Amino acid sequence: MGRLPCCDKGVKKGPxxxxxxxxxxxxxQQHGPGNWKTVPTSAGLMRCSKSCxxxxxxxxxxxxxxxxxxxxxxxLIVHLxxxxGNRWATIASYLPERTDNDVxxxxxxxxxxxxxxxxxxNQEGGVVTAASSTSQPALSKGQWERRVQADIHMAKRALDEALALQDKPTVSPTTTTATTTYASSAENIARLLQGWMKNKNSSAKTTGSNYSTSTDASSSATVAASKSDLSPVMDCSLFKLDSxxxxxxxxDHLNHGDIKIPILTSLFETWLFEEEDSMEVGRFDIIL
DNA sequence: AACTCATCCAACCGCGGGCAT
DNA sequence: GATGCCCGCGGTTGGATGAGT
Known part of the structure; x- marks a missing residue:
């Protein structure tokens, strides 16, 4: 059976x-995410549901x-x-602040x-690759897949619990959960707007200034300025090894404040806990 | 200054899974 | 079981921007 195009003709596209x-x-904010089919019309947007x-x-x-x-x-991304493989959504689920698209x-x-x-x-130097060089005993494909599945399941559960904990009003007793959940959306918008305004002001040359692209937080003082305005969010660099x-x-757990996330035994190897810049040859020989 | 080429990344497209009927 | 619909995912595209000449 054929599929109908998801978007009607006439919907707006682009940035x-x-x-x-x-x-x-x-x-x-009012209705929560979900039921995307109705979002565009209900929100008054000339966009298709996918785009929203x-x-x-x-x-x-x-x-x-x-x-x-x-x-x-x-x-972490390299290892995962x-x-x-290219299961970006799964990989992104290990990086709570990153989207699959970003990853x-x-x-x-x-x-x-x-x-x-x-x-x-490495080939020039005759060094073995990461996958083939692990010192761990080889698992059969079935064993390996089950282990990965179990790890994914465990990590997701832990992450859900961790994020749920983070949203609890105990963190900020003066705000309701709903407010906490969506407040940072307003901040996202503010940040996007900030970038947009900045671009608009600074570049008369960029006539078709792309609002979305202008949010490139990676590259600018915009980030430095806006970071201080943003509420603290989870930062991977803040994870601490419990044991x-x-x-x-x-x-074993990674700690982030009061939140504990179990270490995934088959995913994490010693590389995570080694010196910043060098990896032991024969385990995960990658220098990043 | 003007042009070309390379890079980045937001957004789109098409497919498959899951669910309801 | 067949069909239709929605959602989520991964691959790809195209415009914006930067670097090089």
Missing amino acids: WTPEEDLLLVSYI RLRWTNYLRPGIKRGNFTDQEEK QEIL KNYWNTHLKKKLKKIQTL PNLEGSET
């Missing part, structure tokens, strides 16, 4: 404007971190990609090249 963002956010969902999940949703990936995030783009534009370069160097038990028992 989102601040006005559209405001419409979408204010609608979701994408805009929300990738840019407007609370708790999204923009900007440069940390070394730790890079390493090696294990899971995918970062992989395609930065990490893939970086790894290729490293692999070339440096490199055997990787299930009792």
Whole structure:
């Protein structure tokens, strides 16, 4: 059976404007995300449902971190990609502040090249690759898949619990949960607007100034300025190893404040806890 | 200054899974 | 079981921007 096109003809395409963002956010503030089919008409947007969902999940949703990936995030992505392949949504679920689109783009534009370069160097130097070099005993494919599945399940549950904890009013007793949940959306908008205004003011030359692109938080003083205005969000660099038990028992956790996230035994190897810039050859020989 | 080429990334497209009927 | 619809995912595209000449 054929599929009907998801979007009617006549819907708007291309970069989102601040006005559209405001419409979408204010609608979701009132009704919550979901039932995307009805969102465009209900919110008064000339967009298709997919576009609305994408805009929300990738840019407007609370708790999204923009900007440069940390070394730790890079390493995590590289490792997860090696294990899971191009399952960006799954990989992104390990990076609560990053979207699958962000992770995918970062992989395609930065990490893939970086790894290729490293692999070339390694081949020249006759060094074994990461996948083939783990010192752990080989698992059968079935065992490996079950283990990965179990780890994913465990991590997701832990993450859900952790995020639920974070949203509890105990963190900020003066605000309601709903307010806490969506407040950062307003901040997202503010940040986007800030970038937009900045571009508008500074560049008469960029006539078709792309609102979305102007939000590039990675590159500018805009970020430095706006960061201080934003409420604290989870930062991977703040994770602390609870117990440096490199055997990787299930009792090991990464701590982020009061939140504990179990270490995934099959996903994390010693590289996570080694020196920042160098990896032991024969385990995960990648220098990032 | 003007042009070309490379890079980045927001947004789009099409497919598959899951659910309801 | 067949069909239709919605949602989410991964791949791809195209405009904006930066670097090089």
